[in-house]
Amino acid sequence: MPNLGELERAVMERLWAADGPLTARAVLDGLTSRDLATTTVLTVLGRLERKGLVARERDGRAHHYRSTGSREDHIAELMNDALDAAADRGAALARFVGSIPPEERARLRDLLG
DSSP: OOOOOHHHHHHHHHHHHSSSOBOHHHHHHHOTTSOOOHHHHHHHHHHHHHTTSEEEEEETTEEEEEESSOHHHHHHHHHHHHHHHOSSHHHHHHHHHHHSOHHHHHHHHHHHO
């Protein structure tokens, strides 16, 4: 699973928050804190599509973009990638579990139970 750059992450956050597919213009309109051109957003959407994080659908002359998975799916993939990089997956898991607050450890126990 690829890591995301700052602008890629902002575009993905916009797509994850949307109720449905968005045009590049709608994505751009949601990035109000940035001064970007539509072509820049289209370039980022194309990169995200090649990474498998975004799907493009044609609707008349326009293209609409949607995320291929949820934010949680992406985070889970990143966590798996990080664990795969560990020489000792069990030790990495133990350190992770030891670093999270007790209520999150209890939630993990509930999920595993």
